[in-house]
Amino acid sequence: MERLTPEAARPGRPVAHAVIGYGRLARALVPALQAAGERVLIGRRSARGGELTAADAAAQADWVWLTVPDDHIAATAAALPWRVGQLALHCSGATPLAALAPAPAAAGFHPLKLLAGDAGLAGAHVGIEAGDAHRPALLALARALGLVPLPLPSPMGAGARAAYHAAANLAASGVLAVLAEAQALWTAAGLDSAEALPALAPLTRGALDAALARGLAGAVSGPIARGDAGVLARHLEALAVAGLDAGLLRELGLRQLALATAAGRLDVAQATALRALLQGR
Ligand SMILES: NC(=O)c1ccc[n+]([C@@H]2O[C@H](COP(=O)([O-])OP(=O)(O)OC[C@H]3O[C@@H](n4cnc5c(N)ncnc54)[C@H](OP(=O)(O)O)[C@@H]3O)[C@@H](O)[C@H]2O)c1
DSSP, X not given: OOOOOGGXXXXXXXSOEEEESXXXXXXXXXXXXXXXXXXXXXXXXXXXXXXXXXXXXXXXXXXEEEOSOGGGHHHHHHHSOOOTTOEEEEOOSSOOGGGGTTSSSEEEEEEOSOOSSSOOSTTOEEEEEOOTTTHHXXXXXXXXXXXXXXXXXXXXXXXXXXXXXXXXXXXXXHHHHHHHHHHHHHHHTTOOGXXXXXXXXXXXXXXXXXXXXXXXXXXXXXXXXXXXXXXXXXXXHHHHHHXXXXXXXXXXXXXXXXXXHHTTXXXXXXXXXXXXXXXTO
């Protein structure tokens, strides 16, 4: 068990962090904290040989990170033995800080990053919801971890949190769902499905690079942005022949139409013809 010394404390910084729930987020957070020189104790639901339980780890720490599934944050917080001076943190985008109400103080530290494998945190933005007492230390910690701090409103309401998290989810896993649809069309064309992702992903990267350089409307390309209604009609026909649902293609096509219109790429007749096709009229 790690012994904590008074000299380990620095102004505004915790003596030790407890990270409760050693899943995908924690496996990126813990090494990042350690690399930044922070003391970290890991608390597990089922502690085996040498591991700490959640309660033991939390009891020795000043900042207690609840990196458990969102739906279990409130119950985990309620089960811990809090003491004065501790700060509870979660890394959830969607969960209001009210879930941490049993703790003396609460903050949110939400990395805007999809963590599915060995990816680290560095380079991502991190949404920080904190009161005045802890915001400066959290902003400093974010920078020490190589993250870009994104101060969120404090307090941030449940509805705003849900919308913010829906945006983040759409930008990460939503893109994966779009690529899954593209892969299905690729296969319907008789091409090798194993080649779909390596061939298509650079298109996604290129579109992102263009969007960051020129904005979303400035970057939009393809038949809808060009007003090529004939090509769009052939796309929709191809889905029908393959027996694939065209719902996603139609919805995304309408969003592309809005971007192309905002960019001034289409005249009224072109936009009307494309909208009619996309709406199946
Ligand atoms: N993964 C991402 O890409 C990502 C990105 C940003 C934010 N987040 C946020 O990070 C938090 C953790 O997500 P995650 O992806 O790391 O989840 P995860 O991989 O499922 O890991 C969560 C950990 O919590 C513990 N746990 C599991 N079920 C539990 C339960 N019923 N009650 C209490 N603890 C339980 C387990 O650790 P032990 O076995 O050690 O107990 C598990 O490894 C969430 O709030 C999520 O929104 C995740």
